Amino acid sequence: GAVVSQHPSWVICKSGTSVKIECRSLDFQATTMFWYRQFPKQSLMLMATSNEGSKATYEQGVEKDKFLINHASLTLSTLTVTSAHPEDSSFYICSGGDGNQPQHFGDGTRLSIL
Amino acid sequence: TQLLEQSPQFLSIQEGENLTVYCNSSSVFSSLQWYRQEPGEGPVLLVTVVTGGEVKKLKRLTFQFGDARKDSSLHITAAQPGDTGLYLCAGGSNYKLTFGKGTLLTVNP
Numbered sequence: 001g002a003v004v005s006q007h008p009s010w011v012i013c014k015s016g017t018s019v020k021i022e023c024r025s026l027d028f029q030a031t032t033m034f035w036y037r038q039f040p041k042q043s044l045m046l047m048a049t050s051n052e053g054s055k056a057t058y059e060q061g062v063e064k065d066k067f068l069i070n071h072a073s074l075t076l077s078t079l080t081v082t083s084a085h086p087e088d089s090s091f092y093i094c095s096g097g098d099g100n101q102p103q104h105f106g107d108g109t110r111l112s113i114l
Numbered sequence: 115t116q117l118l119e120q121s122p123q124f125l126s127i128q129e130g131e132n133l134t135v136y137c138n139s140s141s142v143f144s145s146l147q148w149y150r151q152e153p154g155e156g157p158v159l160l161v162t163v164v165t166g167g168e169v170k171k172l173k174r175l176t177f178q179f180g181d182a183r184k185d186s187s188l189h190i191t192a193a194q195p196g197d198t199g200l201y202l203c204a205g206g207s208n209y210k211l212t213f214g215k216g217t218l219l220t221v222n223p
Contacts (some may be wrong), residue, residue: 034211040119041200041218042215043138043213043214043215043216046211046213049210091154093156101209102162104156105157107154107156108155108156
């Protein structure tokens with residue numbers, strides 16, 4: 001089946017630093033990639049949708065200047081959390097799709113800001 | 115905005131018991147998907163239901179899509195500790211999914 005790889009799986013950093021998370025589709029071309037945030041014991045909340053080669057569409061309440069998304073190729077999207085603060089600590093999950101099959105999810109990135 | 119309500123939110127049972135979790139909405143969905151998520155991992159797709167009234171079986175798991183395509187259920191027979199996890203339903207298109215809040219299932223040995 002389709003595989004999505006997410007890296008890193010866990011990152012701990014100091015408040016004020018920026019963190020980049022990569023999401024790669026390994027065996028299919030992800031024309032669309034999605035970024036979700038999940039707090040403990042809660043469901044996935046969609047943050048933004050990105051289409052290859054165009055600007056991401058952000059959900060209401062998500063700061064686009066805080067969460068920078070780049071989808072430069074059909075197999076790679078990146079999420080950069082800029083000037084991260086403790087309240088940004090969460091589990092970030094990406095998924096990829098080509099419109100013809102259900103989204104396939106990465107294994108998530110646990111972000112802890114000290 | 116299409117909303118999905120899942121119930122129960124938490125469920126703790128003994129190994130061997132049967133259980134059913136529900137996913138309900140006031141909106142019609144073209145399809146519904148069920149995922150299972152284990153701690154520290156991403157959701158894994160279990161099944162997609164598309165046709166109203168459809169029933170799909172995956173070993174001990176039985177998924178049903180309501181006739182009106184507004185609700186779905188997941189029934190697990192003879193639950194095992196390995197079934198423990200967060201069960202999420204999601205609806206919408208392949209381009210945008212709306213997730214329910216999930217049912218956190220714990221199966222005790």
